[in-house]
Amino acid sequence: MQRYFCSNKIEDRFILSKESSHHIVNVMRMKIGDFIEVVSEEKVYKCKIITLPMVEALIIEEIKAYNEMNLKVTICQTLVKENKMDTILMHGVELGMHEFIPLKTKNSIIRLDVKEALKKRLRWEKIVLDAARQSKRNIVPKVSDVMEIKDIIKKDYDLKILCTVNELSTTFKNVLQNNKNCGTMIIVIGPEGGFTHEEEKLLITNGFISTTLGKLVLRTETASLCALSMINYEYER
Secondary structure (H helix, E strand, O other), X not given: OOEEEOOOEXXXXXXXXXXXXXHXXXXXXXXXXXXXXXXXXXXXXXXXXEEOOOOEEEEEEEEOOOOOOOOEEEEEEEOOOHHHHHHHHHHXXXXXXXXXXXXXXXXXXXXXXXXXXXXXXXXXXXXXXXHHHHOOOOOXXXXXXXXXXXXXXXXXXXXXXXXXXXXXXXXHHHHHHOOOOOOEEEEEEOOOOOOOHHHHHHHHHOOOXXXXXXXOOOOHHHHHHHHHHHHHXXXXX
């Protein structure tokens, strides 16, 4: 069954959004009487479509399905070109990302003014929503406003990780294996040109552990997906 997210619940039914209704009617070609899954407040319900074209769905039963990782992982990724950001968001959601923070750094290729940043965020949120629906998530991961390092260091997490190409750094694998009981984690990933020395120093002096993902130098869009894959392997058994 196709999955949709909805917060508009009235008694025994959901009233789906215009966007979800459009997808049901015009993309999936569903009819009255067809069944869908609706997620509300992280709970999943089997529902039957009872009105079109603005979809109302009658609750049939609650489905016992919870597909979220116990560890809440925030990916903090430096701004990159649109096609790379699309990849990071889409596959990051599939791999269990809980929140995404776009990061502005000195070596960021992309520069956004306030208007552009808002437009981008709306686009990113749509990509995240579509990926959450496709991968059967119980939540839609949050997409934050564009932040800077001075904003990131103020945020509180059980484990704070900086991914770097510094060969003297500890391995990402070792950090995960030594922190099995953390509930929240942030992973900061830099641009193609890397962080400046000052940026790395600021992060490390504020509790971030400098780590390496391996001997090979990864593209910035590959790094976050590699990190999330390793987290799934170490934590989700």
